Amino acid sequence: MIAVAGASGSGKTYLAERLAERLRAPIVPLDAYYPAASRISYDDRDKVNYDHPDILERELMVSQLRSLAAGETIERPVYDYGTHDRSPETRTVTPGDYVVVEGLWTLWYPELQPLYSLTVYVDTPDSICYARRLDRDTHYRHRNEEQERRRYQQVREMAALYVWPTRDWAQVVVSGLPTEEQVLRALGLHFPAHHPPRREP
Numbered sequence: 056m057i058a059v060a061g062a063s064g065s066g067k068t069y070l071a072e073r074l075a076e077r078l079r080a081p082i083v084p085l086d087a088y089y090p091a092a093s094r095i096s097y098d099d100r101d102k103v104n105y106d107h108p109d110i111l112e113r114e115l116m117v118s119q120l121r122s123l124a125a126g127e128t129i130e131r132p133v134y135d136y137g138t139h140d141r142s143p144e145t146r147t148v149t150p151g152d153y154v155v156v157e158g159l160w161t162l163w164y165p166e167l168q169p170l171y172s173l174t175v176y177v178d179t180p181d182s183i184c185y186a187r188r189l190d191r192d193t194h195y196r197h198r199n200e201e202q203e204r205r206r207y208q209q210v211r212e213m214a215a216l217y218v219w220p221t222r223d224w225a226q227v228v229v230s231g232l233p234t235e236e237q238v239l240r241a242l243g244l245h246f247p248a249h250h251p252p253r254r255e256p
Contacts, residue, residue, distance in 0.1 A: 056124050056154045056170050058161040060221050061177030062214045063106070064184035064191065066231040070177055071157035078153045083123065085158025088116040089134045091141040103139070106213035108160040117166045123150045124170045159214075162221035176222045179231025181211065 057074060061067035068084070075082045088111040092103070104110065112132075119129045128149045133142040148154075161167065162174055185207055222228060 056120070056156060056172055058167070058171045058174045059155060059157040059177065060159070060161040060163075060175070060218070060225065061179065061231070062181070062184050062218045063159065063210055064187035065177040065179040066187075067157050067177040070175070070229065071155045075155045078151075078155070080151055080153035080155050081148045082155045082157060083120065083131060083148060085111060085116065085156065085161060086134050086136075087132045087146075088112045089139075089141065092139055104209065104213070105139075106159070106210050106217075108163050108217050111160070113164070117164070120156065120167060120170055123148065123154050126150055159218050160221070162224045163217055173227070174225045175227045175229060176225035177231050178222060178228050181214075183231060185211075 057078075057080075059067045059071040059074070071082050071084075074080070089105065090110070090112050115132070119131055122129050128147060130145040131148050133144050133146055134140075135142050156167075156171075162176065188207065188210070
């Protein structure tokens, strides 16, 4: 099981996707474990602090990742960023030789640490993270630009407490502008590309 961590807009999802492609592995985003919020009005959902690690449905997340590490198939939740709510649908995840786990707090939760065979932190300057997040959330998640500008102050404050410190806990730190060579380096490999030996969870 490979953990990919980093701040919002750091490029961790991009790196996780490249790793998954190379390893033919499923990805589990920790964002999937944001809670259902159908009983809360949309306006109130918009006020929730989504950048604190206590927001995730931790018991379900830990249980499902432990199941994957044990070789079991799960039905993970699906989160809808547009509505700030969990979708009624689920997604089947069947583990192979590898599972890639990505998210803000993959290295924060102590219960998950024993599951990982490799931990990677994507290190990106805050100014670049901010620009990427603003572009993503306004163009792809259809959010208000001014609201997102204001919200980023909270994002930065939470990252300073719960994301940036986890850089020190990663086995490998890579740039936020990953290339194929960096992906291989993160796995401890070298060119030419080849299928790596299996890592036990």
